[in-house]
Amino acid sequence: MNQRWKRTLLPFLAAATIAVAGCGSNEKEANPSQSNRPEEKAQAPVEITVLAPTYGESTPSDIERIQKLNEKLNVKMNITFAPSNNYQDKLNAVLATNDLADITVVWDPSNHAWANAIAQGAFWDLTPYIKDYPNLSQIPESIYNVTAINGKLFGIPRVRPTDGHEAIIIRKDWLDKLGLPVPQTTEEFTEVLEAFTKNDPDNNGKADTYGIGASGSPIPQTYLLSMFNGPFGFAPMFGFVKDDSGRLTPRIASQETRDALSYWQAQYKAGYFAPDFPVMKGTQPFDLFIQNKVGMVITNINQVIGPPDWQTELRKSVPDAVVQAIELPAAADGKRYYEKASGSFGILMINKKVPEEKLKKILEVMDYTSTQEGFLLVASGIEGKDYEVPNPKLPLVTKPSEAAAALNSQHNQWIPGYFNKYLRAESGLWSDEMNDYSHQLVDSIEKQSVLDLSLGITSVTWNEQNADWSKKINDMIVNVIIGKNTVEDWDQLIRKLQSEPAWDKIVQEVNESYSSRNNQ
Amino acid sequence: MGDWKAAIRRDKYLYLLILPGVLYFLMFQYAPMWGIALAFQDYSPFLGFWHSDWVGFEHFRTFILHEDFPILLRNTLGINFLNLLFFFPAPIALAIMLNELRSVKFKRFVQTTIYLPHFMSWVVIVGICYLILGQGEGIINKIISDYGGDKVDFLTNANRFWTMLTAQSIWKDAGYGTIIFLAALTGINPELYEAGQIDGANRWQKIRYITIPGIKSTIIVLLILRLGSLLSVGFEQVYLMTSAPVASVADVFDTYAYRVGVQQGNFSFATAAGLFKSVVGLVLVIGADRMAKKFGEEGVY
Numbered sequence: 001m002n003q004r005w006k007r008t009l010l011p012f013l014a015a016a017t018i019a020v021a022g023c024g025s026n027e028k029e030a031n032p033s034q035s036n037r038p039e040e041k042a043q044a045p046v047e048i049t050v051l052a053p054t055y056g057e058s059t060p061s062d063i064e065r066i067q068k069l070n071e072k073l074n075v076k077m078n079i080t081f082a083p084s085n086n087y088q089d090k091l092n093a094v095l096a097t098n099d100l101a102d103i104t105v106v107w108d109p110s111n112h113a114w115a116n117a118i119a120q121g122a123f124w125d126l127t128p129y130i131k132d133y134p135n136l137s138q139i140p141e142s143i144y145n146v147t148a149i150n151g152k153l154f155g156i157p158r159v160r161p162t163d164g165h166e167a168i169i170i171r172k173d174w175l176d177k178l179g180l181p182v183p184q185t186t187e188e189f190t191e192v193l194e195a196f197t198k199n200d201p202d203n204n205g206k207a208d209t210y211g212i213g214a215s216g217s218p219i220p221q222t223y224l225l226s227m228f229n230g231p232f233g234f235a236p237m238f239g240f241v242k243d244d245s246g247r248l249t250p251r252i253a254s255q256e257t258r259d260a261l262s263y264w265q266a267q268y269k270a271g272y273f274a275p276d277f278p279v280m281k282g283t284q285p286f287d288l289f290i291q292n293k294v295g296m297v298i299t300n301i302n303q304v305i306g307p308p309d310w311q312t313e314l315r316k317s318v319p320d321a322v323v324q325a326i327e328l329p330a331a332a333d334g335k336r337y338y339e340k341a342s343g344s345f346g347i348l349m350i351n352k353k354v355p356e357e358k359l360k361k362i363l364e365v366m367d368y369t370s371t372q373e374g375f376l377l378v379a380s381g382i383e384g385k386d387y388e389v390p391n392p393k394l395p396l397v398t399k400p401s402e403a404a405a406a407l408n409s410q411h412n413q414w415i416p417g418y419f420n421k422y423l424r425a426e427s428g429l430w431s432d433e434m435n436d437y438s439h440q441l442v443d444s445i446e447k448q449s450v451l452d453l454s455l456g457i458t459s460v461t462w463n464e465q466n467a468d469w470s471k472k473i474n475d476m477i478v479n480v481i482i483g484k485n486t487v488e489d490w491d492q493l494i495r496k497l498q499s500e501p502a503w504d505k506i507v508q509e510v511n512e513s514y515s516s517r518n519n520q
Numbered sequence: 521m522g523d524w525k526a527a528i529r530r531d532k533y534l535y536l537l538i539l540p541g542v543l544y545f546l547m548f549q550y551a552p553m554w555g556i557a558l559a560f561q562d563y564s565p566f567l568g569f570w571h572s573d574w575v576g577f578e579h580f581r582t583f584i585l586h587e588d589f590p591i592l593l594r595n596t597l598g599i600n601f602l603n604l605l606f607f608f609p610a611p612i613a614l615a616i617m618l619n620e621l622r623s624v625k626f627k628r629f630v631q632t633t634i635y636l637p638h639f640m641s642w643v644v645i646v647g648i649c650y651l652i653l654g655q656g657e658g659i660i661n662k663i664i665s666d667y668g669g670d671k672v673d674f675l676t677n678a679n680r681f682w683t684m685l686t687a688q689s690i691w692k693d694a695g696y697g698t699i700i701f702l703a704a705l706t707g708i709n710p711e712l713y714e715a716g717q718i719d720g721a722n723r724w725q726k727i728r729y730i731t732i733p734g735i736k737s738t739i740i741v742l743l744i745l746r747l748g749s750l751l752s753v754g755f756e757q758v759y760l761m762t763s764a765p766v767a768s769v770a771d772v773f774d775t776y777a778y779r780v781g782v783q784q785g786n787f788s789f790a791t792a793a794g795l796f797k798s799v800v801g802l803v804l805v806i807g808a809d810r811m812a813k814k815f816g817e818e819g820v821y
Contacts, residue, residue: 216764
């Protein structure tokens with residue numbers, strides 16, 4: 001009897017023991033601070049908790065660079081990392097359970113749940129504080145404008161360059177071989193597309209090359225439309241333009257968008273696109289470029305440094321290959337259209353539960369980490385030990401040691417960062433001339449690029465329609481380009497969306513927010 | 521009254537043994553069912569479960585009257601009927617063929633090989649499909665064009681999309697599906713085959729008159745259960761295979777619920793769509809079960 005009882009219960013006991021043991025070890029990990037640091041300084045360091053995404057592993061908060069930061073500012077940073085691929089879920093969970101850290105990295109504060117929390121006063125309004133911090137007030141005004149919600153700043157932007165993310169990467173050696181100039185206009189661009197496809201630029205006797213490689217899945221590359229039309233895709237309802245009366249109207253309904261679609265439809269029909277455009281994803285066209293199959297792709301200026309480095313890879317099979325970044329061609333009206341990026345990716349929001357004294361300490365940390373010195377310390381570590389600077393002219397281009405490389409993709413996530421407008425156009429692998437050329441390219445693009453007028457504006461109605469409408473619009477763009485649908489089908493889709501009540505509501509909301517933003 | 525107390529006391533260890541299982545079902549299967557109430561509310565995470573507005577059948581009405589509903593229904597049923605027609609019989613045919621093999625070694629080898637794809641995730645299978653069927657670098661199209669044919673748009677042709685899904689399902693799961701039929705086949709009395717042998721039945725006749733009738737009840741039970749998911753399509757597979765050119769035939773209830781429910785944060789609507797599917801499934805299962813019983817079969821319960 002006793003024996004049988006034991007036999008029945010044993011597995012459960014074992015399971016229970018494992019469960020209890022599991023809980024115990026978790027607790028221990030959760031509170032390392034109490035046991036590790038019994039001695040207190042004269043003025044105890046301020047403990048600051050952070051929640052940030054990680055693209056690699058999650059690293060401890062006691063590594064050397066963070067300790068240096070702690071000592072310098074008399075703080076104790078305690079950073080929790082959550083994997084980037086379900087970071088949004090994690091954010092929603094901490095919000096729903098009201099378990100916010102002092103600093104939270106929020107990718108999209110216009111998201112329904114976060115917009116509500118902001119309205120309910122869950123976060124500090126930082127607008128009055130920024131001016132007291134010399135480095136934070138250095139961040140370009142335009143970035144703050146786009147980050148602000150109803151004119152108020154609820155987070156420090158994580159700065160990113162505003163230009164240099166759209167340029168044509170072209171096979172300069174193919175151009176030279178075919179005796180073509182660098183395309184400046186749409187006509188010249190079309191000629192290059194044709195020559196790259198038909199005139200056998202790789203000299204193998206077969207017409208097996210293509211003018212351009214682009215991706216259409218899960219959404220078509222926005223640059224295909226923005227280069228004829230201005231910023232496309234990242235604001236409410238794909239962005240807005242001002243009409244003659246000064247009112248903002250949706251760009252998708254414009255004649256230029258329609259013209260761009262029929263232009264690409266003709267090019268696709270002529271066979272200038274690399275095949276599989278509708279199913280190709282983000283970086284797949286780049287692979288075709290490296291394989292000597294396509295002559296042009298549109299992407300970041302320094303995308304070509306890889307890894308793998310495009311030119312080095314190409315030269316393994318084509319010794320005289322030359323890869324160069326050039327400007328987009330001018331549209332029919334003779335102007336070049338670039339979209340200016342918002343200049344930030346996500347904001348660092350501060351919990352309203354934090355007292356004002358601590359808030360100032362937190363802003364001090366933000367202020368320091370937005371300087372070159374502070375940025376390099378947290379993002380790259382200690383010079384000479386964690387990284388080297390291969391080219392002294394480019395102090396921000398670092399070459400991490402092997403051990404430090406794994407840490408870098410994480411700690412740069414929870415700081416505002418140092419604003420370097422050439423970030424997408426420099427490389428330690430390039431010669432000085434190459435870097436100079438790319439810097440000039442960015443300068444030239446910067447003068448021409450425009451910010452979408454509705455960027456940073458939250459439209460509640462758009463948020464409700466976004467997933468459904470975006471899919472319909474994006475699918476139609478791809479289908480028109482590949483000729484499965486006609487441009488008239490596009491018109492019909494736009495007319496149908498226009499006939500829905502949500503269309504007018506979105507336009508009205510965007511216009512109201514826009515005029516209230518500009519009147520402040 | 522005293523009876524069941526005595527019964528519990530007598531078999532208390534047996535009850536203790538099933539307790540974890542019962543608790544599991546109560547906690548993880550039955551308790552969350554109250555979440556169905558979401559479908560009848562205008563749920564907002566901030567107001568919470570208890571304070572959200574009650575809207576009755578509003579979400580169901582919008583869902584069924586939605587202009588995309590007929591397309592979603594057509595796609596879902598289309599994909600599932602193709603599956604029912606080709607994917608469902610595939611494991612049966614395979615199992616019967618395996619059963620006819622006489623070399624045990626060869627049989628084991630084939631079984632292992634055809635089970636393998638089941639353990640690959642859809643991501644991998646879709647990836648392989650893209651690699652071999654693409655128009656640029658795809659090996660199949662390379663072969664076709666080398667022999668002078670025109671390249672075929674396997675991945676982007678809306679007319680081929682459903683066939684493509686069915687073919688993938690067969691490749692992935694037909695082998696693994698044979699297990700249950702092979703088990704049923706071992707239950708057939710070998711004397712029947714011997715008797716058939718003496719009566720001069722050939723192999724085909726033995727399959728036709730002994731094997732198939734022997735596993736008929738298993739086939740019917742599985743078919744009834746299968747009908748329960750007539751409105752569900754494997755989300756992962758369809759979602760991964762979707763691209764703009766095939767979007768019109770690839771949008772099914774599950775992808776729609778994901779888009780509206782998860783991406784647009786309309787939880788109540790997604791729950792209503794899910795519940796609608798389950799109710800239709802339940803009706804189909806019960807209906808099919810009654811039918812089976814009418815024709816003298818055993819049915820599911």
